[in-house]
Amino acid sequence: MTIGLPLQAPSPSGLIWRITRNEDAASDAERAEILQSPGFGVHFTDHMVDLCWSDKGGWHRPRVSPYGPIQLDPAAAVLHYSQEIFEGLKAYRHADGSVWTFRPDRNAARLQRSARRLALPELPTELFIESLKQLLAVDSAWVPSNAEESLYLRPFMFAKEAFLGVRAAKKVAYYLIASPAGPYFPTGVAPVSIWLSTNYARAGHGGTGAAKTGGNYASSLLPQAEAYEKGCQQVLFLDGEYIEELGGMNVVLVTRDGRLITPESDSILEGITLASILELAKDRGLTVEQRKLSINEWREGAASGEIIGAFACGTAAVVVPIGKLMAEDFEIVHEGPESTELAMSLREELTDIQYGRREDTHGWLVRLDA
Ligand SMILES: *Cc1c(COP(=O)(O)O)cnc(C)c1O
Secondary structure, eight states: OOOBBBBSOOOOOSSOOOOOOOOOOOOOOHHHHHHHHHOOOSOOHHHHEEEEEEETTEEEEEEESSOOOOOOOOOOOOOHOOOEEEEEEEEEEEEHHHTEEOOHHHHHHHHHHHHTTTTTTOOOHHHHHHHHHHHHHHHGSOOOOOOTOOOEEEEEEEEOOBBBBOOOOOOOEEEEEEEOOOOOSTTTOOOEEEEEESSSOOOOTSSSSSSSSSSHHHHHHHHHHHHHHHHHHHHEEEEEEEEEEESEEEEEEEETSOEEEEEOOOTOOOOOHHHHHHHHHTTTEEEEEEEHHHHHHHHHHHHHHHHEEEEEETTEEEEEEEEEEEEESOEEEEEEETTTHHHHHHHHHHHHHHSSSOTTTTOEEEESOO
8 A cells, every 4th residue: 555645845846745655664673684784785775766857847756655676668768778877975874863964965966967968857956955855754764873884875867768769868767765885894994906907998088987877887897807807806997098097986196295196087977075085185284186197107106105105985985095006017006004094084084074073164964864
């Protein structure tokens, strides 16, 4: 049985939400067991959000429904031409039990930029944030309270029009699902090894590298498998001789005199973790350089001792020191406490803000459960 009840009317967007409670929701005991050891991306909350878009009607029919399979026509455009985009952010539980998220306006703006590149409709920021609040209104019990755990929020949008011609779809769906996430490093943060991919590129100029779209990930899977074979956890992609990023994380180099250098390129995904880490570094009076950065500069800087460390950053893992870069014919190694010190202290400052352990002087947090 389903019950259709508008949860709040009118909502800030002016749309009336249809809320259908999951009659088969996990019991308190079942949920507690999952939250004991949530892993990443394997368990999902009891509900999901979806909205429809059509070229005639715009965004309409916002719903909260029981989490479950989506029915799609086999001719749905996304299954053939990959017209799809997504986002990733987290909900954090603070010590007083309240639930917050981090810079969701940035995720909303990035989803809009991705939408423009993939010829999808833009979801207004207000509706994006409303979707997060509506899901949390029914599923906030799924936000873990253990240290360094969170509820990972995955908004996504795809072309659902059943049509095999090649053009932008006139019917689109937006969904939001959520998955409790354990600490990314259950045994403590440890430096990773990365593989330098020279036979595969992640993106090219004028391509979709700056959009958060599934196709970029599909093309990174083969080089990622190559990295695993070489005993590395991640791949670093280049554009010619210039450093781009990992498959799903941005890269930063640290110099002996405390500068942070990160590549600038129109085919890199603009990470919100990166932007936030760079702001925290500037607040400390450190110099931040965002510019073209060649692999040779890293190699020579590491050899001369000018570059003392490197790290990767993104929402899922926050900040991860890079201990080793392996390439076909050379290796760069960063070891010792000085190679990870700055990365680890920026990581701690950022997570302290996210979990409410330190004052949010930038106004980055948005409350989701009130
Ligand atoms: C999502 C993503 C990142 C990191 O972005 P955050 O906003 O920090 O999570 C970096 N690179 C790619 C390719 C991504 O998809």
